[in-house]
Amino acid sequence: MSKLSFAFVPLSGCGGCEVQVLRAFTLHPELEELYDIVYWPMVVETTEIPEKVDVVMVEGLVRTKENLEKLRKARFAASKLIVVGSCASWSGIGGAADALSARLSMKAIYGREQINEDEAPEILPRVFAPSDLVPVDYIISRCPPPVEHIVITLKAVAKGKPVPTATSTVCSQCPRKMKPIEKLEFKPGLPGPDADPETCFLSQGYLCLGSVTTVGCGAPCPRFGIPCFGCGGPHYEIAERRDMDIITALARKIATLAGLDPVKDLDIVIKKLLEAYDPRRFYVFTLGSEVLRRKPQGYAVQAIARSKQDPKYRKLLEERAKFVTEQSINRNEE
Amino acid sequence: MVKIRIDLDKCKQCLNCVRACTAFDGVYDEGPDGYPVVARPEECVQCLICHTVCPTNAIIHEDYRETVIINPDKVIVERYRNMI
Structure with a gap:
């Protein structure tokens, strides 16, 4: 049986899911007989996603424009796209970023509302979960995703069998x-x-x-x-x-x-x-x-609106912004 | 008639299904071992409130909401069947 090509595309996330997938490959050496890793920044040295990949795993949130382009590329390349982790499937912990204004947060941390494009990729006004933006084949949820789920999914995909789904709570x-x-x-x-x-x-x-x-x-x-x-x-x-x-x-x-x-x-x-x-x-x-x-x-939207209007968070961010001056930014750059 | 199965591996014995059943007599009863039993499946009106209140989705209705067309007019029956 010929090996399937495998790519892992990390977006804005903590990298925990990457470690879990790496653990799955380490603990179950039989996966290496099924898959050939062609792109994975943590593991192999390729810098570009190849044009055609059999199985692509995506981790993390879409926060910047660069993430969005990477995700589009991954979807076009993949014949099976699997999202791993809470962030990629249901927006996870990072989804709570929407409860604060992105511009205010940028000002509180970097002293500017927008960063030039040549310095860093542009930040989108809200965060997106990859599974909301592109059609995905499988979702391996949880934070972090259990190794067993990753192994079962990868084995079933390699053999062309349906992946067992969760029906209970x-x-x-x-x-x-x-x-x-x-x-x-x-x-x-x-x-x-x-x-x-x-x-x-x-x-x-x-x-x-x-x-x-x-x-x-x-x-x-x-x-x-x-x-x-x-x-x-x-x-x-x-x-x-x-x-x-x-x-x-x-x-x-x-x-x-x-x-x-x-x-x-x-x-x-x-x-x-x-x-x-x-x-x-x-x-x-x-x-x-x-x-x-x-x-x-609309309870989720209400929750976002309520915390965005909450003067407590706004005050915290504005107070934080006072400490970030032009000088401190220049010093960090030097 | 609908077949109701309770997955005892998943059941938490909370008896939410016994409390919430909207059928006149109630479909479920508490069994001797604490698990709910399907005592009167013929009463079931297929409202599926038991699915909603079950904390583990342990209740399965087999072939529920089968389309039953009770109009005797054959032409109309055929027309609706095609629509479905």
């Missing part, structure tokens, strides 16, 4: 016991040492996004006392259906656990949820995703 792998909610009350913040280690966080009144997040991690966070933050992205039904958002789907489940009607009393639960938590808490890993921004209820 994180709750199905969580060992905590779900109990009915006696009193509908939400405790803001993370659970402390007084939280019961064997009862579901939702039953105790803490916010956990496990019941709306795609399965695949083995629920390590709830096992060790941290509620799920939803790094795997929303469950496929929530992503597909227009009447479902992360908040509404979660509120329906909480309402039923509390013995309320999931349809009639939905507004009560949502109101209580939004009183206790900032709306950005529900979109920690999905704030920049176009899939959730286009939901008719």
Whole structure:
């Protein structure tokens, strides 16, 4: 069997997914018999993406114009495009950058609203997840993506078989016991040492996004006392259906656990949820995703608008900008 | 009639499906081992609220919402069938 060519295109990201893919190649040497690496800045010395590549993996967000051009090139070259990591699939942590004005942030860090093109690539007004901009074949979500998922996907693609998909949520792998909610009350913040280690966080009144997040991690966070933050992205039904958002789907489940009607009393639960938590808490890993921004209820857009108008963040950025003077920038350049 | 399956590997025994079922008598019942059982599948009206409230998507409706055309007029039936 001839080898397939493999390229890895890193965009604006932390590089964690690259390390995970490298680990997958190191821990499973049989992958090297299936794939021939032709472009990967961390591993091989090629500087340009070849014109035709069989499998291309993309990591990170589209933040600058250079990223956008790279992504276009990758899509044209690839016969199978796989996005790895939360950033590339659902905009991830980096998607929260949209909650602040890009120009203000630039001023606070570099002292200028725009950087010349010959110095650095131009920054786009908002961040994009690559899966929103170009059609992709497979999504390997999570932050960081598990090695097993990468290996299964790469092996299935090499053999031309369909890749198994996730249909359940994180709750199905969580060992905590779900109990009915006696009193509908939400405790803001993370659970402390007084939280019961064997009862579901939702039953105790803490916010956990496990019941709306795609399965695949083995629920390590709830096992060790941290509620799920939803790094795997929303469950496929929530992503597909227009009447479902992360908040509404979660509120329906909480309402039923509390013995309320999931349809009639939905507004009560949502109101209580939004009183206790900032709306950005529900979109920690999905704030920049176009899939959730286009939901008719528009909670993600509201969350962005609310924090953009928040004078607290604006004041912080303006105070930061005071310390960045022309002198300090010149000194750094020297 | 719709076939309802509960995936016991995924089920968390929260009994949300028993509480939320909109059918007159309720399709689900709590079983002796704590897992819900499909007691009255003939009551199911296929509203699928149990899918929405299940925290793990453990409930599967097999061949639900089959298109049933009850108009006896053959021409109209054919026309709608073509549209579908």
